[in-house]
Amino acid sequence: MDMGLEVVVVPVSDVDRAKHFYQALGWRLDADFPGPDGFRVVQLTPPGSAASIIFGDGVSDGVSDAAPGAVRGLHLVVADVEAARAELLARGAAVSEVFHDAGGVFHRAGTTGRVTGPDPARRSYASFASFADPDGNEWILQEITTRLPGR
Structure with missing residues (x-):
């Protein structure tokens, strides 16, 4: 189903x-x-x-009993994280620098392990940027150019 x-x-x-x-x-x-x-x-x-x-x-x-600003890690998939970041900045959002994870797998909660800049190999699923709404609900931009099989 x-x-x-x-x-x-x-x-x-x-x-x-x-x-x-x-x-x-x-x-x-x-x-x-x-x-x-x-x-x-x-x-x-x-x-x-x-x-x-x-x-x-x-x-x-x-x-939901969640307090305003309690939501973290909602992912928005984009084809070009740098272009998406630039558009959000132009629309007034405070967006982090593009980053990738030091371990190269997936970003971690908070800012631990963040390395400035896109993934050096520009692999799909490995480059990110983040922003929050006025209450602090966190959104993650994730660059995906090629989907994993079955996706």
Whole structure:
């Protein structure tokens, strides 16, 4: 049975600030639905993605107990990490320098083992950059030019 990742809940403290941030990055606004008792759901989709994010008033309480800014390591796959970084910088995001892992396998949590610059061999899956939304939810850009078999 096929299963596709559809939505990731991102906990935020200020819905309008988060909505503005993600729209400024060029993400498509799919929905902004008010509900009863102040409930509100906002859904946005990164360019080219089949999966979306949602956040809102009452969303974190009803769906997840995560505190605003608690999400780490959400990966956005890009064909050219340096071009993607430049675009995000131009759109106002604070993006890290491009990096690769000292061990050459996969990046680690936080900044441990980060070596500035893309992977020296420019292997797929091995070059990264990171940024965060206003609450500190962390996103990782991962350069993939050739997918592993079966992907």
